[in-house]
Amino acid sequence: xxxxxxxxxxxxxxxxxxxxxxxxxxxxxxxxxxxxxxxxxxxxxxxxxxxxxxxxxxxxxxxxxxxxxxxxxxxxxxxxxxxxxxxxxxxxxxxxxxxxxxxxxxxxxxxxxxxxxxxxxxxxxxxxxxxxxxxxxxxxxxxxxxxxxxxxxxxxxxxxxxxxxxxxxxxxxxxxxxxxxxxxxxxxxxxxxxxxxxxxxxxxxxxxxxxxxxxxxxxxxxxxxxxxxxxxxxxxxxxxxxxxxxxxxxxxxxx
Amino acid sequence: xxxxxxxxxxxxxxxxxxxxxxxxxxxxxxxxxxxxxxxxxxxxxxxxxxxxxxxxxxxxxxxxxxxxxxxxxxxxxxxxxxxxxxxxxxxxxxxxx
Numbered sequence: 001x002x003x004x005x006x007x008x009x010x011x012x013x014x015x016x017x018x019x020x021x022x023x024x025x026x027x028x029x030x031x032x033x034x035x036x037x038x039x040x041x042x043x044x045x046x047x048x049x050x051x052x053x054x055x056x057x058x059x060x061x062x063x064x065x066x067x068x069x070x071x072x073x074x075x076x077x078x079x080x081x082x083x084x085x086x087x088x089x090x091x092x093x094x095x096x097x098x099x100x101x102x103x104x105x106x107x108x109x110x111x112x113x114x115x116x117x118x119x120x121x122x123x124x125x126x127x128x129x130x131x132x133x134x135x136x137x138x139x140x141x142x143x144x145x146x147x148x149x150x151x152x153x154x155x156x157x158x159x160x161x162x163x164x165x166x167x168x169x170x171x172x173x174x175x176x177x178x179x180x181x182x183x184x185x186x187x188x189x190x191x192x193x194x195x196x197x198x199x200x201x202x203x204x205x206x207x208x209x210x211x212x213x214x215x216x217x218x219x220x221x222x223x224x225x226x227x228x229x230x231x232x233x234x235x236x237x238x239x240x241x242x243x244x245x246x247x248x249x250x251x252x253x254x255x
Numbered sequence: 256x257x258x259x260x261x262x263x264x265x266x267x268x269x270x271x272x273x274x275x276x277x278x279x280x281x282x283x284x285x286x287x288x289x290x291x292x293x294x295x296x297x298x299x300x301x302x303x304x305x306x307x308x309x310x311x312x313x314x315x316x317x318x319x320x321x322x323x324x325x326x327x328x329x330x331x332x333x334x335x336x337x338x339x340x341x342x343x344x345x346x347x348x349x350x351x352x
Contacts, residue, residue, distance in 0.1 A: 042257065043290055075309035078290045082301050083309050086261055086283040122257055147257035155259075184296075185257040214295065215257065215288065223293050 004028040005057040012105045015097020020070035025057035031111030034245035037102045038065040039120030039127045044081035066102045091159040099131045115139045115245040133167035140244035142176045147185030168197040175205040176240040178233045180213030261285045270302040270313040289316040298322035
């Protein structure tokens with residue numbers, strides 16, 4: 001069967017009505033395809049996130065990854081990320097607005113099935129949780145090793161004024177969390193605190209804590225890559241989204 | 256990049272990047288995940304000039320041990336330099352030892 005996809009940059013309306021760039025990938029064909037928003041990690045809107053966006057298209061999703069650092073100007077992803085890092089990150093409210101804009105973008109597409117999942121890694125995992133709690137219209141969320149969901153008072157600042165864990169009562173969709181036992185942010189203790197809060201509020205979630213894995217174990221080009229855990233993690237991500245985003249039977253990259 | 260440990264120093268000097276020399280005004284120092292070095296965490300220094308854009312950056316990523324060696328080397332060089340600029344210092348006296 002013939003397979004194909006379109007992957008391209010596009011412009012979308014983000015927080016405050018700002019036009020920002022995004023990377024969009026979708027299978028060829030009429031659909032309808034479920035949607036996924038990918039929230040990039042702290043190192044920026046980089047090649048890995050483009051690859052991950054195309055991976056979702058390969059699995060039958062209309063996937064979009066907004067450039068959350070667009071307002072910092074053009075440049076190589078690592079230079080822009082360094083600027084954002086020095087500034088203390090991007091404001092939480094802005095991220096939520098940008099991701100909501102990406103969800104609106106997907107829902108306006110003629111080949112979309114109306115469902116949207118959100119996934120993010122590293123700082124994007126934390127932001128995924130924020131969007132799942134504070135944003136509107138998220139059908140399923142995947143937090144991959146998001147650090148600083150649990151934050152001390154000293155870590156709070158004007159850009160990140162509230163610890164995401166404090167929004168747990170507002171979590172509006174099922175949550176999947178993937179973590180590594182050797183991670184220092186989040187630590188297993190912080191993940192346990194998060195889980196306790198989810199239980200307290202009766203939320204639907206599944207957390208997986210991988211042994212012999214630390215931070216960022218999906219990144220095949222970094223020393224923390226763990227092939228076994230990464231493959232299992234990806235399987236869990238796709239099973240979770242298939243369950244909650246109602247992937248139509250037989251949908252894929254084929255036409 | 257999940258520690259968000261960043262220290263900043265205003266500096267005066269120059270750095271050489273892919274497009275040649277440019278004035279640098281700040282050093283951003285962080286201890287976090289590196290972009291390129293094959294380490295889980297690294298001491299990263301960005302010598303930047305924000306007025307010249309995001310590309311005006313000379314970046315270094317090194318192990319914590321390397322960073323401490325670098326600090327010692329910088330301080331030793333500065334100490335020697337300070338000594339040589341003290342009143343009464345003479346090159347002939349130094350070479351006679």
